[in-house]
Each structure stands twice: as structure tokens, then as C-alpha cells.
Amino acid sequence: MKKLTVLFALAASPALAASGPFFSLRNTDFVVLLAFLLFIGFLIYLKVPALLGGMLDKRAEGIRAELDEARALREEAQTILASYERKQKEVQEQSQRIVAHAREEAEIAAAQARKELEASITRRLQAAEEQIASAEAAALREVRDRAVAVAVAAAADVVAKQMTGAAGDALIDDAIKQAEAKLH
Incomplete structure (x- = not known):
């Protein structure tokens, strides 16, 4: 470290500076200035500033x-x-329209399904009522037929018990006369 301070002191001392008049070729500062000016002139002669500007x-x-x-x-x-x-806005609007349309179609389809279900239920109820009415009519016919059969059987028993041979012949003759009158 001591050596560095000695070197700096020597470099800064006036003994090492240029001696003599400034405009002399022996003065290094003047020679360096002349070389620098010649260099700058040479650069200007070669149009380096214009080239650099270009x-x-x-x-x-x-x-x-x-x-x-x-x-x-x-x-x-x-x-x-x-x-x-x-385009994104248009696609979004279109998707919203598609969703709204799908909802409308779904609601319409649901309403139609409800109507069809109600119609089906109505048809089934009507068919069941018709079957019940038919069964009632058949039951009534069967009851009437049985009642008629029982009444005929009872009447036959009563008539058989009350009927004598001569009265039966008179009834048969009377029936034949009525049939002849109706046929002619």
C-alpha cells in the first residue's frame, strides 16, 4: 500500500509534467493536442461524422x-x-336464445304430456265405467233370467198342482184358436 501512495505522489509532481513553452514540439501536451486535432481532421476528411449520422x-x-x-x-x-x-357476445346471445327455446320446447312438451296423460286417464276411466256398466247390465240380465226361470218354475208348479185334465185341454184349445187367429 505504501508503494501505491509513492507512485501517485510521483505522478502528481510538477517535475514529471511537460517542461518548456506550450507551443513547442518538446511539450508532450502540445504534441498530444496536435495528434488529436490531426485525428479529428482525418475523421472529418473521411466523412466519418456524416457516415455516423447516416x-x-x-x-x-x-x-x-x-x-x-x-x-x-x-x-x-x-x-x-x-x-x-x-363474436363471443353473439355466441353468448345465441346460446341464451337456444337455452330459452329449449326451455319453451320442454314446457310445451311437458304440457302436451300432461294433456295426453289426462286424456289417457279419462279414456281408461271411461273404459272402466263402460266395463262396470256392462257388468251391471249382465248381472241384471242374469238376475232377471234367473228370476224369470224361478217364476216360471214356481208358476209351473202352481199350475201343475191346480191344473186338471179338462182345464188343461180347454187351455190348449184356446191357445190353438188364438194362434190360428193371429196367423190368418
């Missing part, structure tokens, strides 16, 4: 073109986004 202008134009392209792409992306949002 390169910077080209770069600026490239950046401007990229910015314009980016703006155009952004506008296109916004247009596409708006289009997709519109």
Missing part, C-alpha cells in the same frame, strides 16, 4: 418503421380483439 438516421428510420409496424400490429390486434369480443 447510420444513426438509418437506425432512427428503422426504429420509426418498427414503431409504425408495432402501432399497426397493435391496431390490428385491437380490431381482432373487438371482433372476437363481438
Whole structure:
């Protein structure tokens, strides 16, 4: 560390600086200034600043073109986004319409099924009532037929007990006369 401080002290000392007049070729500061000015003049002679300016202008134009392209792409992306949002909204509205239509159809189908069920129940009740009425009529006929058979049998017994031979012949003759009168 001590060596570094000694070197800095020597470099900063006036003994190492240029000696003599400034505009002398023996003065290193003047020689460095002349070399620098010659270098700058040589660069200007070769039109390096114009080349650098042209390169910077080209770069600026490239950046401007990229910015314009980016703006155009952004506008296109916004247009596409708006289009997709519109399409999404349309699809959502269409799906809502489809769901509403399906609900309406389901309600109509349910109402129709109820009506058909009620009609079926009415038909079955009517058929059952008709079967009951038919069964009642058949039962009544059977009861009447039996009552007639019982009455005929009872009347036959009564008539057989009360009937004598001469009275039976008179009844038969009378029946034959009535049949002849009705047939002629």
C-alpha cells in the first residue's frame, strides 16, 4: 500500500509534467493536442461524422418503421380483439336464445304430456265405467233370467198342482184358436 501512495505522489509532481513553452514540439501536451486535432481532421476528411449520422438516421428510420409496424400490429390486434369480443357476445346471445327455446320446447312438451296423460286417464276411466256398466247390465240380465226361470218354475208348479185334465185341454184349445187367429 505504501508503494501505491509513492507512485501517485510521483505522478502528481510538477517535475514529471511537460517542461518548456506550450507551443513547442518538446511539450508532450502540445504534441498530444496536435495528434488529436490531426485525428479529428482525418475523421472529418473521411466523412466519418456524416457516415455516423447516416447510420444513426438509418437506425432512427428503422426504429420509426418498427414503431409504425408495432402501432399497426397493435391496431390490428385491437380490431381482432373487438371482433372476437363481438363474436363471443353473439355466441353468448345465441346460446341464451337456444337455452330459452329449449326451455319453451320442454314446457310445451311437458304440457302436451300432461294433456295426453289426462286424456289417457279419462279414456281408461271411461273404459272402466263402460266395463262396470256392462257388468251391471249382465248381472241384471242374469238376475232377471234367473228370476224369470224361478217364476216360471214356481208358476209351473202352481199350475201343475191346480191344473186338471179338462182345464188343461180347454187351455190348449184356446191357445190353438188364438194362434190360428193371429196367423190368418
